[in-house]
Amino acid sequence: MSRTLIERYEDDLFLVKGAAGWLGVAILLAALAMFPFLLPRIGLSYLLFIAVLGAANVIVAVGLNLLVGYTGLISLGHAGFVAIGAYASGLLMSRLGLPWYAAWAGAAAISAAFGFLVGLPALRLTGPYLTIATLGFGIAVYQVLTNWTDLSGGRMGLPVHQLSLGIAGLTSTQQLYYVAVGAAVLLSWIGYNLARSHIGRALVAIRDSDIAAEVTGVNLTWYKTLAFAISAAYAGVAGSIIAQALRHLEPQAFTFLESITYFAMIVIGGLGTISGSIIGAVLLTLLPHYLSGFRQWLPIIYGGAIILIMALEPHGVYGRWVRVRTYFRAWPL
Amino acid sequence: MTQLGQYLVGGLATGSLYALVALGIVLLYRSSRVLNFAHGDVATLATFVAFTLLGRAVPFSIAVTASLAAAAVLGAAFFFLILRPAKEATLLGKIVMTLGLALVLSGVMQLVWGADEHVFPSPLSDTRVYKLGQVVVSQMSLGTIVSGLVLMGILYVLIQRTKVGLAMRAVAQNTVAAQALGIPARRIYALTWGLASALGGAAGVLLAPVVYLDPFMMLDPFLKGFAAAVLGGIDSLPGAVLGGFLLGVAESVFAGYVSFKFKTTLAFGIIILVLMIRPEGVLGREYHRRV
Numbered sequence: 001m002s003r004t005l006i007e008r009y010e011d012d013l014f015l016v017k018g019a020a021g022w023l024g025v026a027i028l029l030a031a032l033a034m035f036p037f038l039l040p041r042i043g044l045s046y047l048l049f050i051a052v053l054g055a056a057n058v059i060v061a062v063g064l065n066l067l068v069g070y071t072g073l074i075s076l077g078h079a080g081f082v083a084i085g086a087y088a089s090g091l092l093m094s095r096l097g098l099p100w101y102a103a104w105a106g107a108a109a110i111s112a113a114f115g116f117l118v119g120l121p122a123l124r125l126t127g128p129y130l131t132i133a134t135l136g137f138g139i140a141v142y143q144v145l146t147n148w149t150d151l152s153g154g155r156m157g158l159p160v161h162q163l164s165l166g167i168a169g170l171t172s173t174q175q176l177y178y179v180a181v182g183a184a185v186l187l188s189w190i191g192y193n194l195a196r197s198h199i200g201r202a203l204v205a206i207r208d209s210d211i212a213a214e215v216t217g218v219n220l221t222w223y224k225t226l227a228f229a230i231s232a233a234y235a236g237v238a239g240s241i242i243a244q245a246l247r248h249l250e251p252q253a254f255t256f257l258e259s260i261t262y263f264a265m266i267v268i269g270g271l272g273t274i275s276g277s278i279i280g281a282v283l284l285t286l287l288p289h290y291l292s293g294f295r296q297w298l299p300i301i302y303g304g305a306i307i308l309i310m311a312l313e314p315h316g317v318y319g320r321w322v323r324v325r326t327y328f329r330a331w332p333l
Numbered sequence: 334m335t336q337l338g339q340y341l342v343g344g345l346a347t348g349s350l351y352a353l354v355a356l357g358i359v360l361l362y363r364s365s366r367v368l369n370f371a372h373g374d375v376a377t378l379a380t381f382v383a384f385t386l387l388g389r390a391v392p393f394s395i396a397v398t399a400s401l402a403a404a405a406v407l408g409a410a411f412f413f414l415i416l417r418p419a420k421e422a423t424l425l426g427k428i429v430m431t432l433g434l435a436l437v438l439s440g441v442m443q444l445v446w447g448a449d450e451h452v453f454p455s456p457l458s459d460t461r462v463y464k465l466g467q468v469v470v471s472q473m474s475l476g477t478i479v480s481g482l483v484l485m486g487i488l489y490v491l492i493q494r495t496k497v498g499l500a501m502r503a504v505a506q507n508t509v510a511a512q513a514l515g516i517p518a519r520r521i522y523a524l525t526w527g528l529a530s531a532l533g534g535a536a537g538v539l540l541a542p543v544v545y546l547d548p549f550m551m552l553d554p555f556l557k558g559f560a561a562a563v564l565g566g567i568d569s570l571p572g573a574v575l576g577g578f579l580l581g582v583a584e585s586v587f588a589g590y591v592s593f594k595f596k597t598t599l600a601f602g603i604i605i606l607v608l609m610i611r612p613e614g615v616l617g618r619e620y621h622r623r624v
Binding site for chain 2: 074076121124128129131132135136140143147256260263267296297298299302303304305306307314
C-alpha cells in the first residue's frame with residue numbers, strides 16, 4: 001500500500017486524498033452510472049427500485065446524522081419531515097403544475113421551514129424533552145395527514161405525477177434512478193463539506209458542551225435551528241424521491257416505525273460520520289429486502305443491533321472499519 | 334354542570350393511569366437522568382404476561398402480581414445486564430439503548446402474541462355503575478382511580494418512610510456521596526429500574542380492560558405520562574401525580590367541549606407551554622445547569 005507523506009495541514013484537510021482516492025471516487029461514480037444497464041443483464045432489474053429507495057434513505061440518514069450525530073439533538077420524528085417533503089412535492093406538481101425540480105426545491109424549502117419551527121423549542125428543550133417533542137411532531141404530522149383529507153386525499157391516497165428528464169430510451173424508473181442517485185451523491189458531498197467546515201465544528205461543539213460552545217462564541221440559536229432546518233431539508237428531498245417511487249402517497253408510509261428505522265440507520269452506521277450514515281442507510285435498505293421472509297423479526301434485529309452497537313462499538317460499523325484500517329496502516333506497530 | 338362532573342370523573346380515571354406512568358418515568362429520570370423509552374413496552378409486556386396467565390385460568394390477583402414481578406425483573410435485568418456494563422456509555426448512548434430495548438420488546442410481543450387486539454378480562458365491570466348525585470361512575474373507573482391511589486400511597490411510604498427509600502433518595506441526590514457512605518448504589522439503581530417498570534406494568538393492567546390489548550397499547554399513555562411528568566416537574570414525584578391528574582382532567586374536558594380528534598395534540602401543546610412559562614414544572618425545583 002502506498003503511503004503519502006502529508007506535509008501541510010491543508011493537505012490533510014482534503015476530502016479525497018491522492019490519486020488512489022480520486023480513482024476510487026471515479027470508479028464508484030462510474031459503477032453507479034452503469035448500474036441500471038448492468039442489472040437487466042444479470043436479471044435483477046427489480047433492484048433498481050430498491051436502489052431508488054436506498055438513495056432516499058441515504059439522503060435522510062445523512063441529514064439526520066448532521067442533527068443527531070453532529071449536533072447531539074435527537075429527532076425521533078424524521079418520518080414527519082419526509083412526509084411533509086413527499087406531500088409538498090406531490091401537491092406542488094399536481095395543484096400548481098410546477099416542474100419536478102421546482103417542486104423538489106419547494107418541498108425541501110417547506111420541510112426546512114418546518115424543521116426551523118421544530119428547532120425553535122430545541123433552544124429551550126434539551127435531552128429527553130426534545131426527543132419527546134420530535135416524537136410528538138412525527139405523530140402529529142401523521143395524524144394531520146390522516147384527518148385533513150382535502151390536503152392528503154386521506155386514506156384514499158394522493159396520486160403523484162411522474163417526473164421526466166425527456167431522455168428517450170430510458171424507462172421512467174431509470175430516469176428516477178439517475179435523479180435520485182444524483183441527488184444522494186450531491187447531498188452526501190454537501191454533507192461531507194458541511195461537517196468539516198466551520199458549521200460542522202460549531203455543531204460538534206454544541207454536542208460536546210453547549211455552554212462551553214456558547215462561551216467560545218458559537219451562536220446557539222442560529223446553529224441549533226440551522227441544524228434542524230438542514231436536516232429537514234434533506235428529509236424533504238428524500239420525501240420527494242419517495243413520492244416519485246411510490247407514485248401514490250398514503251400516510252401509512254410515514255409512521256413512527258419509519259422514524260425509528262432512520263434512527264437505527266445512523267446508529268448502526270456510526271453516529272457523527274457521513275460515511276457511517278451512508279453505510280447504515282444502504283445496510284438497512286438491503287437487509288429488509290433479503291430478510292423479507294422474516295419481516296416480523298425486523299424490529300428485534302434492529303433493536304438488538306442498536307443495543308449491541310451502543311454497548312460494544314458506539315461509533316458504529318464505520319467506526320469499527322476506521323479502527324481496522326488504522327491497525328493495518330500502522331502494522332506492525 | 335353534570336356534564337362537567339362526568340368529564341372530571343373520566344379525567345381522574347385516565348389521570349391516575351398517566352400519574353402511574355409518570356411516576357415510573359420520574360423515578361428513573363431523578364436517579365440517573367435517563368429517559369426510558371422502553372417504559373411503555375415493558376408495561377405492555379407485563380400486561381401480556383397477565384393476559385396469558387389469565388387465559389390459563391390463574392386467579393386474577395396472582396396473575397397481576399406475577400406480571401408486575403416480571404416487569405420488575407425485566408427492568409432490573411436491563412440495567413444490570415446491558416446498561417451498566419456498556420462501554421463508554423454517554424447519556425445519549427443510554428437513551429438510545431432504551432430505544433433499542435423498546436424495539437426488541439415490541440418485536441417480541443408481535444411475534445409471540447401477534448399484532449391483533451385482545452380483550453383483557455377484568456373482575457371489574459364497565460357496565461355496573463354507581464351514582465354520585467347526577468354523575469355516573471362505572472365500577473371500572475372507580476377501581477382504576479382507587480388502585481392508582483393505593484399504589485401511589487405504597488410508593489410514598491416506601492420512599493419517604495423506609496430505609497430503602499432513604500437510600501434511593503440519597504443515590505438520586507448524589508451517587509458518589511451515597512456510595513462513599515456505604516450505600517450499594519448499583520443495587521439501588523437496579524431496584525429503581527424494577528420499581529419503575531412495575532409501576533408501568535400496573536398502569537398497563539389497569540388500562541388494558543378499557544382499551545384493547547395490543548403490542549402498541551402503551552405508546553400513547555407513555556407519551557402522555559411524559560407530558561404529565563414535564564407538567565408536574567420532571568424531578569418531583571408529587572409533581573408526577575399532580576401532573577398526571579391535571580393532564581387527565583384537562584384532556585377529558587378538552588375532548589368534551591372542544592375537539593375529540595385533537596385531544597392527543599393537547600398533551601404536546603401543554604409540554605411546550607410549560608417549558609416556555611415554567612421549565613421546571615409546577616412542583617419541580619428551580620432548574621440550574623452546570624457545565
